[in-house]
Amino acid sequence: MIGVLPAEIGHLENLEEFILYNNSFSGVIPISIANCSKLKIFAVYNNQLTSSISGGNSSMNELSLITSMTHCRDLRYFDISSNPIYGFLPNSIGNFSASLNFLGVGDCEINGIIPNEVGNLSSLTVLSLSNNNLSGFIPSSIKGLVNLQVLDLHHNRLNGTIPLSLCDLPSLYLFYLGYNRLTGNIPECLGAINSLRYLELYNNLLESGIPLSLWNLKDLLELILGSNRLNGSLPGEVGNLGALTKLDLSTNRFSGSIPSTIQNLKSLETLYLLENSFEGSIPDTIGEMYSLEVLDISNNNLSGAIPNSVAKLSYLKYFNVSFNKLFGEIPSRGPFANFSASYFASNAALCGSSRFNVPPCIANSSRRTKKKKVIWWIFILAGITFVIGVIALTILLIKCKREKRPVVVEMDPYTTSRISYYDLLRATEDFSPGNLLGTGSFGSVYKGVLNDGKIVAVKVFKLQVQGGFQSFDVECEVLRNLRHRNLTKVITSCSNEDDFKALVLEYMSNGSLEKWLHSENYFLDMLQRFNTMVDVSQALEYLHYGFSTPIVHCDIKPSNVLLDENMTAHLCDFGLTRFLNEEASFTHTNTLATFGYIAPEYGSEGIVSRAGDVYSFGILLMETFTKRKPSEEMFTENGSLKEWVYDHLSRNQLGQVLDSNLWSGNEQRINQEMQSVSSIMELALKCCAGSPKERMNIKDVRVALEKIRLAHV
CATH class of the missing domain: 3.30.200.20 (Phosphorylase Kinase; domain 1)
Structure with missing residues (x-):
């Protein structure tokens, strides 16, 4: 269904349920809906509706719809998720009906913070605010939601620590905080929430080890802690989680061995331990985890042989042990018949079938030699028949090769x-x-x-x-x-x-940063540009330091930065990428990257290094906030974008080089924005220092960027 919601809806005084799921209604949600005083369910999930606001920039206004709906005293279910609502959550959210059970404002482009008043909704069982742009701390007042079962705050920009008050939610079943910027430790008290079934803290900045109390949650179904800074070892108590179906500890700093007690996870379907520092051998007991479908333990320091018992895992679809120190024969039966050679790459001493791109094992080579002798005698006896067969087969192959083959x-x-x-x-x-x-x-x-x-x-x-x-x-x-x-x-x-x-x-629905900077009818505000640059710096930090082999992208520019539906930036196009040896800080190439973005040593000597990427990132920073391409005619004839920015910054004339569309609000706000961008330009110039040794590394750049963004917000 398509159309616009009429204001006359408010005349339906006896309306109790208003449900519009997965339609194409657009326009403003009429505030008159609040006149339906008997309304119990209001659900307009996945449409194109916006909230009624009072003029100005929608992202800077509160959701007056929520304020108006607080008059519906019987409201139990409120869901406006997956609509382009914009704005920020008003304090009046705490005035919702005392009987409200479900509050869904996910994927609505909401900004601002989570109001403390949300803790007043004591009857709430589901709170979903995911896939927005919420920032600030998680309010400790959430402990007032004593009946809460689902807390979904993933994919926002929340920072600070995980508040201990969350442990006061005795009925919590699903707890999603992934894709935020949370720091500190995982609270020990989470292990006391026996009702917990799904715990997802993926892609934050959490540190320290996993609290031992979490291994006591015997009914936990999913534990997803990947892409943090967690450390320590994986204790034998992991075997206590017998109901677990998914365990993700990838991209952290765990070390030690994989305990044999992991065999007790009979229901586990997915196990991600990649990109850590696990060592020792792969436990033979993994072959007793009969439900396992995905096992990725790549990019560690594991040694020893691949256990033959893994071949007994009939449901196994994916098995990646690349970039370790494994040796011995790769099993060839069972699920291994369908595995790619890339799953075993960068293990110097593995052997087995040639389809795995490894040398043959010595024992097998001996057997094959004997077989070859037998086959040789057969060929001699077959003689003329064999030659004729080869000629016929050759003619057939030549004909087939001329035809278009399916890929x-x-x-x-x-x-x-x-x-x-x-x-x-x-x-x-x-x-x-x-x-x-x-x-x-x-x-x-x-x-x-x-x-x-x-x-x-x-x-x-x-x-x-x-x-x-x-x-x-x-x-x-x-x-x-x-x-x-x-x-x-x-x-x-x-x-x-x-x-x-x-x-x-x-597919990235919002296209490239190039489009948003240099096309008509597209515009990024100050915070969006900050967020995009932080996202790119995080990607580069991962390439430079988060992988066992340092990786240099070599072609950082706006067209290689793509934006998804949430305006999260993704670095793409790795066609010029180079891998560095562990001992080397640079390598050479004859392939030239995009003019204007490449570091001096890259263009003149073909030197590829992480410092070269940092230089390109500095140019990208300048272009993002000045809306000037380094290849513009004004720079190719005399000077460069870098020199132009430096000249105006040193003369305190930065306002003349920045994108004029950035300035908004009162004079105080403009001065604050000018200070933020001034810091950005100073950082960009440090990235573009003439000597690679004088440039900052991308870790420090990312930290500096986040500090500037935090001060701006």
């Missing part, structure tokens, strides 16, 4: 369906120009819709261009092994030898 797709471990070349043709309407999203040196990117309705981006490589093959191989290597919130996600790769190569990527 086999090497799937992402989490994808359950297979996609053929012809599926990609249908998805992109034969790579129609109307679906073209952009072009680059090594290929073009098209928008596509798969058979299941999923929207994707298909990057087709120009193999006839010098470097096209290498670009595809490098991107595959990078995207298969790296996973981070601020990197583009690869869904699958598509390769047909020398004819066709493509990557199927996650």
